[in-house]
Amino acid sequence: MESLINKFRAMQNADQGLITLLSGLFVSRFFKKGAILCMPGQVLHALHFVDHGLVRGYFSRGREEHTSWILETGFISPSSGVFSRSVSTEYVAFLKDTWVYSLDMTLVKTLAEKEIRLNHLIMEICEEKMQERIQTEELLRIGHAEDRYLAFRQFYERLLDLPVHDITASLMNIEPKYLYKIKKKHLRS
Numbered sequence: 001m002e003s004l005i006n007k008f009r010a011m012q013n014a015d016q017g018l019i020t021l022l023s024g025l026f027v028s029r030f031f032k033k034g035a036i037l038c039m040p041g042q043v044l045h046a047l048h049f050v051d052h053g054l055v056r057g058y059f060s061r062g063r064e065e066h067t068s069w070i071l072e073t074g075f076i077s078p079s080s081g082v083f084s085r086s087v088s089t090e091y092v093a094f095l096k097d098t099w100v101y102s103l104d105m106t107l108v109k110t111l112a113e114k115e116i117r118l119n120h121l122i123m124e125i126c127e128e129k130m131q132e133r134i135q136t137e138e139l140l141r142i143g144h145a146e147d148r149y150l151a152f153r154q155f156y157e158r159l160l161d162l163p164v165h166d167i168t169a170s171l172m173n174i175e176p177k178y179l180y181k182i183k184k185k186h187l188r189s
Contacts, residue, residue: 001028003073004049004101013120021115026101037076037092044088046102047125048076053098056167059090067170069136070095070159077129095164136171145174149182 005023008014014022026049031037038044040059050073057068057077068090069077076092112118135155142148152172153160160168160183169176 001026001051001101003051007049007074008121011121011124013117013124015117018115018117018121021111022103022118022121025107025111026103029100029102031094031098031100033094033096033098035094037094038088039091040089041087043086044092045106046104047108047122048103049101050074050076051099051101053100054095054162054164055092055098055100056095056164057090057092058167058170065170067167069133070156070162070164070167070171072158072162075125075129076100077133095167140173145172145178146182146185148172149174149179150186153186 001023004026005019008019008022028051031053037048037055050071052073055071055076057070058065059068060066108118108122112122139148139151139155142151149172159171162168165179166176169179172179174182
């Protein structure tokens, strides 16, 4: 719970009273490696914060899987509308055993009607996740694979060291065999 509380403390719209309130509402959940949190066509009914572990958002086209995001800690940003109840277009899967804190959105909706600060905090979380997606999209627009790798390395260095090579290659839109070559080249420099 400490990482969730620290995350709230770092946010602009959270004061100690709101942090205390929310800390009592989030429920700890454990997901085993390989578990699926959400699939296309489903709606997520909770806000999820990854305490520690590894989670991946991806979509399928034919037989290929394409990674949208990878997360070790922080709020999960699914493609579904947590508030609008729109259905997901992606899978949210756990790449290793993961501890998550979940907050039921029905509870949030009830509280948000009385607590304006909660609305601001939820908007800040959504805004942060939107900025992360925009940053990833900008990196994906870099045409040359090696330049794209270097840009990803600057922003997501920790993720590139994870033992999920094919998945990080998918996130960067680089064929896994070329990513090996690029990594090898830059290990020497």
